[in-house]
Amino acid sequence: MGKEMTKSLPISKRMVWNSYQKVVANQGGAGIDQQSIEQFNANRDKNLYKLWNRLTSGSYFPPPVRTVFIPKKQGGKRPLGIPTVSDRMAQGVVKDYLEPHLEAIFHPRSFGYRPGRSAHDALGQCQQNCMKHSWVIDVDIKGFFDNISHEKLMQQLAYHTQEKWVLLYVERWLKAGVEQEDGRIEARTKGTPQGGIISPILANLYLHHAFDAWMEEKHSRIPFERYADDIVLHCSSQEEAQSLLKQLSERMEAFSLTLHPEKTKIVYCKNYQRTGKHANESFTFLGYCFQPRAIKDKFGRAKSVLFFSPSISQLAKKHIRERIRAVLNPQWTTQKLEWFAKLLNPKIRGWINYYTQFGKQETHRVFYYLNGLIRQWINRTYKITSKWDGKGKYQQIQAQNPNLFYHWQLGIKA
Numbered sequence: 486m487g488k489e490m491t492k493s494l495p496i497s498k499r500m501v502w503n504s505y506q507k508v509v510a511n512q513g514g515a516g517i518d519q520q521s522i523e524q525f526n527a528n529r530d531k532n533l534y535k536l537w538n539r540l541t542s543g544s545y546f547p548p549p550v551r552t553v554f555i556p557k558k559q560g561g562k563r564p565l566g567i568p569t570v571s572d573r574m575a576q577g578v579v580k581d582y583l584e585p586h587l588e589a590i591f592h593p594r595s596f597g598y599r600p601g602r603s604a605h606d607a608l609g610q611c612q613q614n615c616m617k618h619s620w621v622i623d624v625d626i627k628g629f630f631d632n633i634s635h636e637k638l639m640q641q642l643a644y645h646t647q648e649k650w651v652l653l654y655v656e657r658w659l660k661a662g663v664e665q666e667d668g669r670i671e672a673r674t675k676g677t678p679q680g681g682i683i684s685p686i687l688a689n690l691y692l693h694h695a696f697d698a699w700m701e702e703k704h705s706r707i708p709f710e711r712y713a714d715d716i717v718l719h720c721s722s723q724e725e726a727q728s729l730l731k732q733l734s735e736r737m738e739a740f741s742l743t744l745h746p747e748k749t750k751i752v753y754c755k756n757y758q759r760t761g762k763h764a765n766e767s768f769t770f771l772g773y774c775f776q777p778r779a780i781k782d783k784f785g786r787a788k789s790v791l792f793f794s795p796s797i798s799q800l801a802k803k804h805i806r807e808r809i810r811a812v813l814n815p816q817w818t819t820q821k822l823e824w825f826a827k828l829l830n831p832k833i834r835g836w837i838n839y840y841t842q843f844g845k846q847e848t849h850r851v852f853y854y855l856n857g858l859i860r861q862w863i864n865r866t867y868k869i870t871s872k873w874d875g876k877g878k879y880q881q882i883q884a885q886n887p888n889l890f891y892h893w894q895l896g897i898k899a
Contacts, residue, residue, distance in 0.1 A: 494541045494650040496578060501537045504577030508570065508682075516569030517551040517664060525570045536571050540578065543653065547572050549662035549670045550678050566663060566678025576682040579654055583686055586645060591689060592697035597713035598685035604771045605842050607710045608795060611770055612843065614708045614719040615754045615793050620726045621775075623768035624716035625748035626737065630684070631676040633691050634741040635659045638677075641694050642687075658683055675741070688713060695740040696733075704729065710770070717770050723763075726751045757791040773843060774798035796844025802851050805836055809854065815861035822862070822882070826889050829855075833891040852892040853899060859890075 508522070515521045525532055539545035550566040557563050568576065584600070591599065596607035615621065635656075642655060662670040663678060677684045692714065700709060700718075707729065709718045718733075720726040730751065734744050753763035755777045767776035774796060779789035812832075813825045833852070840848040860879050869875045888894050 494543055496537065496541045496650065498537050500578050500581065501533055501540065501574065504574045504581060505533060507577055508573045513573065514567055516567050516572060517549050518569050520570055522570055532571065536574060540575060545575060545654065547575065547658050547661040549664055552664040566680040568681055573682050576658065579651055580683050580686055582651060587686060587690060591693055592701065594709050595689060595693065595697055595711045598689060604712060607712045608771055608773055608843060611710045611717055612795055615775060618719035618721055619754050619759055620720040620723055621752040621754055621768060622718040622720065622726050622730050623750050623752055624718065625745040626714045627743045627745040629714035629742065630679050630688060632741055633676050633688065635675055637740060638687060638691050641690055655683065685713065695737065695742065699736055712771055715771060723751065754793040756793045769798045772798055772801045772840065794844065796847040797840040801840065805851050806854050808832060809858065813858050813862065815858055815865055818862065818866045822889065830891045837892065849897050852897045855892065856899065
């Protein structure tokens with residue numbers, strides 16, 4: 486293979502340019518070489534030519550991946566791999582080539598990191614399936630991205646493409662060194678770092694063979710939703726769920742993966758028609774908690790009807806409150822309210838756009854917390870001690886600046 490790679494590979498300058506444009510649009514931080522996008526652009530044409538020349542000659546070797554640790558919503562931290570700017574462009578070239586080929590074979594119930602598909606699509610399908618089926622298997626794969634078998638993944642990739650340059654560079658990315666917490670660079674023998682441009686499509690390919698295709702072949706009547714490694718399966722009975730869970734555990738082990746023993750669970754989708762009881766009657770999927778909820782009937786009568794439906798999860802609420810408090814501290818009276826609004830509004834817009842797709846009112850309540858912090862800031866800034874005077878000043882500011890905070894524009898002002 487080494488001799489063949491000295492020939493010019495079919496990577497055009499247009500492929501590199503298209504990848505470059507996407508990397509610039511997505512921004513992102515510097516990799517292990519500390520080069521930012523701005524620094525890359527300072528000598529853009531030369532840098533792009535050098536990247537293309539190395540890619541097309543087969544002499545491109547990816548640098549180690551910089552690692553940052555970001556907080557999980559459920560506590561703890563997870564490592565996020567940040568490739569260098571030029572390496573993100575190189576990965577994008579291969580990803581752009583692979584995507585149309587693999588999209589043609591990927592399963593329609595796979596939603597994560599795929600063009601034209603979203604988390605909301607997965608959540609909507611999950612809601613419909615919970616209405617039709619009484620039982621759910623909430624699947625958690627322990628350390629999925631860290632345990633992908635390189636050997637199996639390369640076999641899968643070779644099944645779908647015979648392009649030697651694709652196989653060459655994917656193998657190099659899989660083996661590229663990873664920065665450890667103490668700064669050491671360690672070789673990787675399994676797994677693919679979260680954060681790489683090529684990682685999501687490789688992860689989807691791996692689970693397509695490990696899970697999607699297996700479900701289609703062996704359990705085609707059982708619906709599911711998969712968003713990357715977040716999986717929900719829908720069963721008609723508890724016995725069916727227990728049997729499938731056992732088979733799924735064995736299937737994952739055959740692909741060097743393990744189901745998390747505590748986080749993987751069978752859930753009863755209780756509603757007004759399903760009156761039984763079970764230890765697990767809720768699960769969280771993509772930041773939404775699915776559980777029995779009392780909802781007034783379509784005529785608005787006071788009598789409530791129990792539906793199994795999604796709404797923003799408690800962990801997501803906690804995460805939003807923490808992010809808000811990190812920006813708006815009522816004791817920071819030297820800052821103007823407009824300064825807080827400028828920092829918070831893009832975040833508020835993103836949270837509302839994502840979490841109001843289902844259970845909108847529950848999400849709106851989260852921003853009552855923000856309003857409370859604003860009132861505290863007003864009381865401290867204007868040295869107000871009376872509750873009623875504070876409320877009056879708050880309402881006065883809202884009336885004068887109704888669009889100051891994004892959630893105020895939506896009527897969340899109480």
